[in-house]
Amino acid sequence: MSAFEISAIILAGMWAGAINTVVGSGTLVTFPTLLFFGYPAVSANISNSLGLVAGGLTGAWGYRREIRPLRDLLIKLAPASFVGAIIGALLLLVLPESAFEAIVPILIALALVLVVLGPRINAWAARHHADSITGGRLVVLLVGVMFAGMYGGYFGAAQGVLLIGMMSVLLPNGLQEINGAKNVLGLIVNFTAAMVFLVIDPAQVNWAIVGLVAIGAFFGGLIGARVGRLMPPWLLRATIVIIGVVAIVVLLV
Template sequence: MSWFEVGAIILAGVWAGTINTVVGSGTLVTFPTLLSFGYPPVSANISNSLGLVAGGASGAWGYRHEIRSLRTLLVQLAPASFVGAVIGALLLLVLPPEAFEAIVPVLILLALVLVVLGPRLNAWAARQHAEQVTGPRFVVLIVGILLAGMYGGYFGAAQGVLLIGLMSVLLPNGLQELNGVKNVLGLIVNFTAAVVFLIVDPAQVNWAVVGLIAIGSFIGGVLGARIGRSMPPWLLRLTIVVIGVVAIVVLLV
């Protein structure tokens, strides 16, 4: 591994950790970076998931003040994220690599559409808030969190966007509070998937890549929690779209 590759992966980790904390979709930075250096898609995805746990931890800690009053909600939602992550991680390991290579471009495209439509989706969702989340509405929330966890355990790009969109529709909390919840749930999913990968198929883990992404994403999580709200949303979306298109091209070509 060259020094250029080391530096590029660490910088991608910083970028991903920052974006994950602020918006989500950090995998759209690190995953294509790893592909560009020739790492196999499944191994790159697993190593990336492990490395991003560090950024999830620092990002969630940075939002600790926003989620202080939401502990009950987190206790209610965390089991769905956990179960979903286990299922998604097992699907990644059970399905053949060819299936992953075929599915991931579609997932990235879906993630990019969600990123582009994010502002309109959130504006619409803000008009749908109810003061209490009970009955069928709560069931829909739990099922949605479970499915988002499955998606995150399988691939993870734009998991944060999915979570924010879902919770914005179904929960009455402000966007910054929801972002804090999103960071905690994303951490649960990444950590759970990482444990599954280590137990079931440790040979797929590239520990050098894990360490480099972990260093970068931890720094990025701290930066994202501190300065993320002041970063222009249009620039983040544009960057994610450009990198996502590159990822799709790399996978298809």
């Protein structure tokens, strides 16, 4: 592994950790970076999921003040993320790699659409959410969080965007509090999926990649929690879209 490759993966992990903390979709940075250096798709995805857990920890810690008002709700939602992550991770391991390579471009394309439409979704949600969450809304939220967990356990790109859009519609809280909740749920999904991968198919884990992504993501999560909100949204979205398109091209060629 060359010095250039090591530096590129660490920087990608740092950028992904920051993006995941602020918005989500950090996998759209690290995953195509690993593909660029020739790592197999499934192994790259599993190793990337393990490495990004470090960024989830620092990102959630950085948003601890915003998380406090939603602590009781998060206790209710955490099992849904846990179950969804297990299902998604098992699907990744059971389905053949050819299926993964066929499905991922579609998932990335969907993620990019959500990233681009994110501001409109949030603006619409701000005009329609209620002052409190009812029993019916809680059930819908639990189901939605579980499916987001399945998606995150399988691939993960734009899981944060899915969670933010959904919770913005169903919760009366402000966007920063919702973003903090997203960081906690995303961390649960990534950690749970990582444990499934370790137990069932440890041979797919590239520990060098895990370590490099984790180093970058750890500091990226801290950076994202402190200064990420100051980044121009258009620049962040444009970067994600460009990298996502590159990933789609790499997978399809």
